[in-house]
Every structure is written in C-alpha cells, then in structure tokens.
Amino acid sequence: MRTETVTYEADGLHFKSELFVEAGTEPKPGVLVFPEAFGLGDHARHRAEGLAKLGYAALACDIHGNGRLVQDLGEALGLLKPLYADTRRMRARGLAALKLLKGREEVAKERTASIGFCFGGTMSLELARSGADLMAVVGFHSGLSTTAPKSDAKAYRGRVLVCIGADDPFIKPEERNAFEDEMRNAGVDWQMHLYGGVVHSFTNVEADKRNNPAMRYSExxxxxxxxxxQELFTATLIA
Structure with missing residues (x-):
C-alpha cells in the first residue's frame, strides 16, 4: 500500500488530502472519499485504504483546508455553514479534489466516483449536481437537501446510492421524500437504502464515544x- 499527501488550492484555501493506492501498472478507477463534518480523520483514511485494497485509487479528502480536524460538533457545523449557504464554494472544493485525482497517472480518469460520510456525502451529491464527470456517487448518512433541486439534478451524469438510517434525526422523512422527488423528476438512476433502528454516523466505530444518542455505530x-x-462500483467502474 502506498500513501501520498497531495495538495491543491480551492475556495481561497490550501488543501492537504491523502492518496491511497496499491502497487500495479494499470491505471485504476479513482474514488474521492469525503469525511464527516469534523474533517479528514482516521475514519475516512480507513475507508480510502479499504478501497485501495479493493483495487481503486482512493483520495481521502481534506474539507476544511490545511488538513484541519476539529472535535466539537458545534465548531464543525460553524465551519460548514458558509458552504451550505453557498453551494458553489462546496462544489469548488470537491471539483478541485476531482481534478487532482483525474490528473494522477495511477487513475483511469474516465472511471471515477465519489463517496462521502455525513457532510462528505452532501459534498459528493453536490459534485454530481454540478455536472462533474462521475460514474457513481454514494452518500452514507449524508444530508440530502440542496438549494436548487429542480434545475441542478438534471446535471447528474452517473448512478446514485444513498444509505440512510431510518431513525436518523438529522435526516428527516421530509428530506428523504424531497430527495426522491429530485431524483425521480430528473430521471436519475438512483437508489436509497434505509436501515431500520439506525441513526446517524452508523459507519463510524468511534461514533458512540460522542455520547450523543443521535450518533451511533451499527455494524x-x-x-x-x-x-x-461495492456492488454499484462493480457495475459502473469495473464492468
């Protein structure tokens, strides 16, 4: 396994992300991995490493700039508030990461995807709404709302999968319903998987340590x- 810290500029900030790739000569499908609201930490790195072991070149992405990682949820949400208010800034950060990934010699630039967790899933969806060249987008316990669903959804170019805890208090049924309408009206190839009895951050084994009943790991x-x-990636990036 080879890892490399890579840097790029976007939205007036300097970003430090980490590329994970196994040795090999053939260009590999590339996957962006956007972390939860707190920033690039071990959770996203572990997922990127797992993707690399499956044969992908995975970029674990910095979302706050300078590799910033915060521990307090309130502080994290404060950093993200301007991005929710102006999704062009959110998209700019994601597009810069995608440009870097596609420019790597290890990556088959025509076969790329984006995944994300919590806010990272929102970033992946906003990338798709920007018309980015992605064959697949996956959001894990990700926010689903957007500022212009009727117009932006028409820009989707790949398949979409969102995986949501059915009891996640941060993603209300109304938000899920609005996302369904967005996907359906735009003719997107999409799926939504709901997990009963599951709340937010269900992919993060460290979630329980926050002592927040809304955030719990579910194996x-x-x-x-x-x-x-993996099934989606096999159908889109490998087939």
Whole structure:
C-alpha cells in the first residue's frame, strides 16, 4: 500500500488530502472519499485504504483546508455553514479534489466516483449536481437537501446510492421524500437504502464515544451499505 499527501488550492484555501493506492501498472478507477463534518480523520483514511485494497485509487479528502480536524460538533457545523449557504464554494472544493485525482497517472480518469460520510456525502451529491464527470456517487448518512433541486439534478451524469438510517434525526422523512422527488423528476438512476433502528454516523466505530444518542455505530448497517457500494462500483467502474 502506498500513501501520498497531495495538495491543491480551492475556495481561497490550501488543501492537504491523502492518496491511497496499491502497487500495479494499470491505471485504476479513482474514488474521492469525503469525511464527516469534523474533517479528514482516521475514519475516512480507513475507508480510502479499504478501497485501495479493493483495487481503486482512493483520495481521502481534506474539507476544511490545511488538513484541519476539529472535535466539537458545534465548531464543525460553524465551519460548514458558509458552504451550505453557498453551494458553489462546496462544489469548488470537491471539483478541485476531482481534478487532482483525474490528473494522477495511477487513475483511469474516465472511471471515477465519489463517496462521502455525513457532510462528505452532501459534498459528493453536490459534485454530481454540478455536472462533474462521475460514474457513481454514494452518500452514507449524508444530508440530502440542496438549494436548487429542480434545475441542478438534471446535471447528474452517473448512478446514485444513498444509505440512510431510518431513525436518523438529522435526516428527516421530509428530506428523504424531497430527495426522491429530485431524483425521480430528473430521471436519475438512483437508489436509497434505509436501515431500520439506525441513526446517524452508523459507519463510524468511534461514533458512540460522542455520547450523543443521535450518533451511533451499527455494524450491520455499516457492512450492508459498504457491500451495496461495492456492488454499484462493480457495475459502473469495473464492468
């Protein structure tokens, strides 16, 4: 396994992300991995490493600039508030990461995807709404709302999978319903997987340490959603 810190500029900030790739001569499908709201930490790195072991070149992405990682949820949400208010800034950060990934010699630039967790899933969806050249997008316990669903959804170019805890208090049924309408009205090839009895951050084994009942790890939902992602990638990036 080879890892490399890579840097790029976007939205007036300097970003430090980490590329994970196994040795080999053939260009590999590339996958962006956007972390939860707190920033690039071990959770996203572990997922990127797992993707590399499956044969992908995976970029674990910095979202706050300068590799910033915060521990307090309130602080993290404060950093993200301007991006929710102006999704062009959110998209700019994601597009810069995608440009870097596609420019790497290890990556088959015509076969790329994006995944994300929590806010990272929102970033992946906003990338797709920008018309980015992605064959697949996956959001794990990700926010689903957007500022211009009727117009932006028409820009989707690949398949979409979102994996959501059915009891996630941060993603209300109304938000899920609005996302369904967005996908359906735009004719997107999409799936939504719901996991009963599951709340937010269900893929993160460290979630329980936050002592927040809205954020809990679920081994069953974690494994099921990861398997669904692999199935989608096999159909889009490999087939």
């Amino acid at each position: 069953a939902a974690d494994k099921a959603s990861w398997a669904s992602m």
